[in-house]
Amino acid sequence: MKPHTPLLDLVTDLSVLRSLPEADLPQLAEELRAETIDAVSQTGGHLGAGLGVVELTVALHYVFSTPDDRLIWDVGHQCYPHKILTGRRDRIRTLRQPAGLSGFTKRSESEFDPFGAAHSSTSISAGLGMAVARDLDGRRNNVIAVIGDGAMSAGMAYEAMNNAGSMNSRLIVILNDNDMSIAPPVGAMSAYLAKLVSGPTYKSLRDAAKHIARALPRPLQEKAARAEEYARGFWTGGTLFEELGFYYVGPVDGHNLEHLLPVLKNVRDTHQGPVLIHVVTQKGKGYAPAEGAKDKYHGVAKFDVITGKQAKPKANAPSYTSVFAQTLIQEAERDEKIVAVTAAMPEGTGLDLMQQVLPARVFDVGIAEQHAVTFAAGLASEGYKPFCAIYSTFLQRGYDQVVHDVAIQGLPVRFPIDRAGLVGADGPTHAGSFDTAFLACLPGFVVMAAADEAELRHMVATAAAYDEGPISLRYPRGEGVGIELPERGQVLEIGRGVVRKEGTKIALLSFGTRLAECLKAADELEAAGLSTTVADARFAKPLDMDLIARLAREHEVLVMVEEGSIGGFGSHVLTALADTGALDRGLKVRCMRLPDRYQDQDRPEQMYKDAGLSVDGILKTVFEALGRDVSTIVRSA
Numbered sequence: 001m002k003p004h005t006p007l008l009d010l011v012t013d014l015s016v017l018r019s020l021p022e023a024d025l026p027q028l029a030e031e032l033r034a035e036t037i038d039a040v041s042q043t044g045g046h047l048g049a050g051l052g053v054v055e056l057t058v059a060l061h062y063v064f065s066t067p068d069d070r071l072i073w074d075v076g077h078q079c080y081p082h083k084i085l086t087g088r089r090d091r092i093r094t095l096r097q098p099a100g101l102s103g104f105t106k107r108s109e110s111e112f113d114p115f116g117a118a119h120s121s122t123s124i125s126a127g128l129g130m131a132v133a134r135d136l137d138g139r140r141n142n143v144i145a146v147i148g149d150g151a152m153s154a155g156m157a158y159e160a161m162n163n164a165g166s167m168n169s170r171l172i173v174i175l176n177d178n179d180m181s182i183a184p185p186v187g188a189m190s191a192y193l194a195k196l197v198s199g200p201t202y203k204s205l206r207d208a209a210k211h212i213a214r215a216l217p218r219p220l221q222e223k224a225a226r227a228e229e230y231a232r233g234f235w236t237g238g239t240l241f242e243e244l245g246f247y248y249v250g251p252v253d254g255h256n257l258e259h260l261l262p263v264l265k266n267v268r269d270t271h272q273g274p275v276l277i278h279v280v281t282q283k284g285k286g287y288a289p290a291e292g293a294k295d296k297y298h299g300v301a302k303f304d305v306i307t308g309k310q311a312k313p314k315a316n317a318p319s320y321t322s323v324f325a326q327t328l329i330q331e332a333e334r335d336e337k338i339v340a341v342t343a344a345m346p347e348g349t350g351l352d353l354m355q356q357v358l359p360a361r362v363f364d365v366g367i368a369e370q371h372a373v374t375f376a377a378g379l380a381s382e383g384y385k386p387f388c389a390i391y392s393t394f395l396q397r398g399y400d401q402v403v404h405d406v407a408i409q410g411l412p413v414r415f416p417i418d419r420a421g422l423v424g425a426d427g428p429t430h431a432g433s434f435d436t437a438f439l440a441c442l443p444g445f446v447v448m449a450a451a452d453e454a455e456l457r458h459m460v461a462t463a464a465a466y467d468e469g470p471i472s473l474r475y476p477r478g479e480g481v482g483i484e485l486p487e488r489g490q491v492l493e494i495g496r497g498v499v500r501k502e503g504t505k506i507a508l509l510s511f512g513t514r515l516a517e518c519l520k521a522a523d524e525l526e527a528a529g530l531s532t533t534v535a536d537a538r539f540a541k542p543l544d545m546d547l548i549a550r551l552a553r554e555h556e557v558l559v560m561v562e563e564g565s566i567g568g569f570g571s572h573v574l575t576a577l578a579d580t581g582a583l584d585r586g587l588k589v590r591c592m593r594l595p596d597r598y599q600d601q602d603r604p605e606q607m608y609k610d611a612g613l614s615v616d617g618i619l620k621t622v623f624e625a626l627g628r629d630v631s632t633i634v635r636s637a
């Protein structure tokens with residue numbers, strides 16, 4: 001049943017919001033919270049973060065003249081209340097659905113989204129860019145970046161603050177401190193923020209000093225002004241932010257509009273340079289199942305609003321993540337040199353399972369992928385076997401470290417790459433499209449892709465045993481194909497693929513989990529009289545040149561199939577074929593890969609179909625190469 005939201009119903013645009021008396025805003029916030037809960041109960045998505053910024057969202061849009069004032073949400077997963085208030089309430093129940101609203105802020109979606117997000121810690125940099133552009137244009141609008149305590153653990157945030165502080169740009173940073181990342185936060189910054197928050201409420205002390213100064217006759221004002229300075233000095237006495245050139249205000253109760261509104265107005269009207277407002281909130285605020293959950297309902301499936309019970313689909317097979325984690329534990333229990341590194345994603349990578357049994361050998365470094373990679377390189381340089389587990393999309397953040405600190409030095413860092421390929425509801429910002437392209441081009445790198453969960457177990461064992469240099473293994477989000485799991489992983493021969501089905505005319509060479517589609521396509525091709533070989537390459541580097549040369553020599557058509565962008569596996573095979581002259585004999589070759597565009601969110605299987613990487617897509621590719629009419633066997637041709 002939809003929530004009763006009489007005030008929210010009135011707020012058809014922000015001019016109505018700003019016409020409300022301040023006394024009505026707490027009620028509006030409650031209605032906005034109820035609407036957010038109801039909407040996400042129907043779509044699933046990121047809930048806890050948004051619930052934590054309901055009051056802040058109302059206050060920001062009330063005090064600032066958005067969209068002229070630029071409001072940037074870091075990560076953007078907390079933006080659902082913002083989207084409801086900024087003209088998208090009618091579509092909020094399409095959130096993360098096919099052709100629906102993005103689950104993050106998105107420029108093309110609304111003028112109220114001045115910057116897209118999803119990867120963390122970009123908001124201050126983007127905000128500073130907007131502030132400098134404003135100053136160059138001679139405009140006077142405000143720029144506000146809202147960044148979480150977790151996102152504040154990433155180096156990029158400090159690069160931006162360092163630059164903003166030195167430029168003394170008029171910029172407002174709101175630190176949304178809910179003492180949570182996805183998991184409980186880690187790092188010295190988290191402890192520092194806790195210390196700042198543990199003192200008395202800064203605002204009341206500072207505010208009192210200011211009011212005193214204004215109320216007294218002039219001779220006493222100087223004295224009282226010194227009191228304010230004292231208050232300021234005492235509470236801000238060199239906070240880290242002030243050392244970086246920011247005026248620090250806080251901590252302020254982020255759920256108390258009576259505190260928030262005067263602080264935001266005061267900063268809006270008086271700030272001349274960079275200001276950081278430290279706002280304290282509660283992730284999952286106002287929804288008991290979220291408040292009581294360990295992860296504060298960071299990311300949820302559809303759920304029952306009354307009970308909070310999530311409707312998680314029954315798994316038919318173990319997830320790739322769990323197979324990775326369980327296999328790594330098996331290997332780590334046999335080899336004390338095996339350690340693991342995560343960048344604030346212990347649950348997502350499965351390393352939380354290893355933390356439970358081998359806590360001293362799992363390191364959560366916070367949202368700090370660049371540091372994670374070089375930290376792992378340091379471990380490897382001392383003889384350890386680090387598994388640096390970072391999602392494909394987030395590994396992009398540490399790429400220079402992969403090249404400069406790992407590859408060039410040939411250090412044996414292992415990269416288990418989860419969420420490889422298309423990920424579904426998180427859309428283009430989280431797609432794991434590029435890791436094969438950006439790793440297989442690196443000299444000395446070994447690059448693997450698991451075709452199924454059994455192969456993944458073998459590849460973890462192979463990575464554990466391989467100490468000659470860097471090695472990566474990629475696998476997709478979600479559950480495996482349901483194949484029987486070997487008790488232990490077998491160490492694979494580096495650079496050796498495997499033929500899964502022998503044929504004579506068509507060869508399908510798969511890299512990753514498209515193998516299942518290749519085998520199904522081969523059955524249909526056989527039925528059409530086209531004898532088909534299917535091989536699992538297993539390695540994009542080093543390539544199995546014996547296998548590739550044989551396939552090229554013995555078949556009329558060779559099709560490579562991968563869940564990655566151009567520049568990946570297929571490109572490497574094509575280059576090898578060209579270099580060895582295999583193309584000179586008229587071989588018909590095709591590279592099937594992700595399209596050269598960003599795909600919006602949908603169910604992964606639909607996204608692969610749209611990418612042409614389904615069974616029908618493989619059949620169409622083969623028939624096109626043969627110059628034959630595929631409609632004879634493909635209905636949707």
Ligand SMILES: Cc1ncc(C[n+]2csc(CCOP(=O)(O)OP(=O)(O)O)c2C)c(N)n1
Pocket residue numbers: 049052075077078118119120147148149150151152176178180181182283343344345367369394397
């Ligand atoms: C570069 C990068 N690494 C990892 C993630 C995954 N991630 C999404 S939200 C999040 C935690 C963010 O914590 P915080 O900034 O405190 O926001 P909160 O959820 O607490 O509101 C993480 C690690 C990401 N989005 N970007």
Ligand SMILES: CC(=O)[C@@H](O)[C@H](O)COP(=O)(O)O
Pocket residue numbers: 046075077118182299348419423426430477
């Ligand atoms: C917002 C964010 O970046 C993470 O919460 C991400 O959405 C997690 O992805 P998975 O759900 O695939 O673990």
Ligand SMILES: [Mg+2]
Pocket residue numbers: 148149150151176177178179180181
């Ligand atoms: Mg947080």
